Amino acid sequence: xxxxxxxxxxxxxxxxxxxxxxxxxxxxxxxxxxxxxxxxxxxxxxxxxxxxxxxxxxxxxxxxxxxxxxxxxxxxxxxxxxxxxxxxxxxxxxxxxxxxxxxxxxxxxxxxxxxxxxxxxxxxxxxxxxxxxxxxxxxxxxxxxxxxxxxxxxxxxxxxxxxxxxxxxxxxxxxxxxxxxxxxxxxxxxxxxxxxxxxxxxxxxxxxxx
Numbered sequence: 001x002x003x004x005x006x007x008x009x010x011x012x013x014x015x016x017x018x019x020x021x022x023x024x025x026x027x028x029x030x031x032x033x034x035x036x037x038x039x040x041x042x043x044x045x046x047x048x049x050x051x052x053x054x055x056x057x058x059x060x061x062x063x064x065x066x067x068x069x070x071x072x073x074x075x076x077x078x079x080x081x082x083x084x085x086x087x088x089x090x091x092x093x094x095x096x097x098x099x100x101x102x103x104x105x106x107x108x109x110x111x112x113x114x115x116x117x118x119x120x121x122x123x124x125x126x127x128x129x130x131x132x133x134x135x136x137x138x139x140x141x142x143x144x145x146x147x148x149x150x151x152x153x154x155x156x157x158x159x160x161x162x163x164x165x166x167x168x169x170x171x172x173x174x175x176x177x178x179x180x181x182x183x184x185x186x187x188x189x190x191x192x193x194x195x196x197x198x199x200x201x202x203x204x205x206x207x208x209x210x
Contacts, residue, residue, distance in 0.1 A: 001013065001023055004196050004200075005196070005200045009180075009184070010176050010180055010186050010187075010188075011187045012173070012188045012189075012196055012200065013187070014189075014190060014191075014193055014196045015191065017062050017066070017191075018061070021062070021066060021069065021168055021189070022065075024187060025069075026070075026071050027069055027070060027071065027166040028070070028123075028162035028163055028165065029070060029072055029074070029075075029162040029164065029165045029166070030066050030070040030074035030119075030167070031074075031156060031157065031166075031167055031178075031179075032075070032076055032167045032168055032175065033076075033077040033146065033148055033169060033175075034062065034077070034078075034168075034169045035058070035059060036058060036078060036079045036082055058078070058085055058086075059169075062168060063087070066166075066168045067087065067119060070119070070166075072121050072125070073119065073120060073121055073124050073159075073162070074117075074118070074119040074121060075118055075119075076116065076117045076119075077095075077115070077116045077117075077148070078116070080111070080115055082115070083115060083117075087117070089117035089119055090118055090119055090120045091117075091118040092115050092116070093116040093133070093156075094113045094114075094115065094116075094132060094133045094134070095113060095115075095134050095148075095152060096112060096134065096135045097112055097113065097114070097136075097138040098137040099138055124160070125161050126160065126161075127158065127159060127161060128159075134152060134155060136151050136152040137149065146171070147171070147172060148174050149174075150181065153174055153175055153178035154181055154182060157178055164184065164185045164186070164187075165184050165185070165187075166186065166187045166188065167186070167187075167188045167189070168188075169190070170188030170189060170195065170199055171195055171199070172195055172198045172199055172202065173188065173195075173198065173199025173200070173203060174202075175188060176188050176203060177203060
């Protein structure tokens with residue numbers, strides 16, 4: 001299987017993670033932000049970003065397969081209403097943003113947090129015991145409609161003793177950028193070629209701020 005990108009310990013595969021994951025080795029850390037199954041379309045960035053592909057349902061089979069590849073720890077972002085469908089986590093982390101997400105403005109509380117399920121795998125060991133609330137400002141979603149802050153993912157990685165990271169839903173490459181910033185090896189898989197291109201562009205920025 002030929003990588004879309006491979007340089008300095010970072011590899012990206014362009015394709016469906018269901019087809020690529022079975023051929024990959026074990027990794028220390030899974031850190032991913034899969035589609036939430038909500039047919040998401042950002043109204044704020046509608047002219048910039050298309051709908052997320054394969055976002056009609058939570059990709060549970062892919063999540064289970066990805067979890068089987070992690071030897072130390074796994075982190076899977078999700079919405080609050082995905083939690084009953086998810087494999088039962090060891091902890092649920094709340095990422096608290098500096099602003100709230102859109103929704104039913106008349107009948108819902110403004111959501112200022114997103115969930116991240118944590119799974120301790122067979123070789124897990126924290127660097128130190130972290131809190132289950134992480135406060136990091138949200139991005140402006142310039143690179144992807146559901147972009148996570150590099151600083152948030154860098155913090156999550158730092159909680160664990162790992163050398164290798166993988167992300168089967170790489171999007172614009174934030175997990176890979178965070179892994180590179182931490183001096184780790186990382187592998188990502190992405191279905192949309194345009195997102196692969198954006199991830200490569202971000203990885204090749206020397207200062208890695210974005």
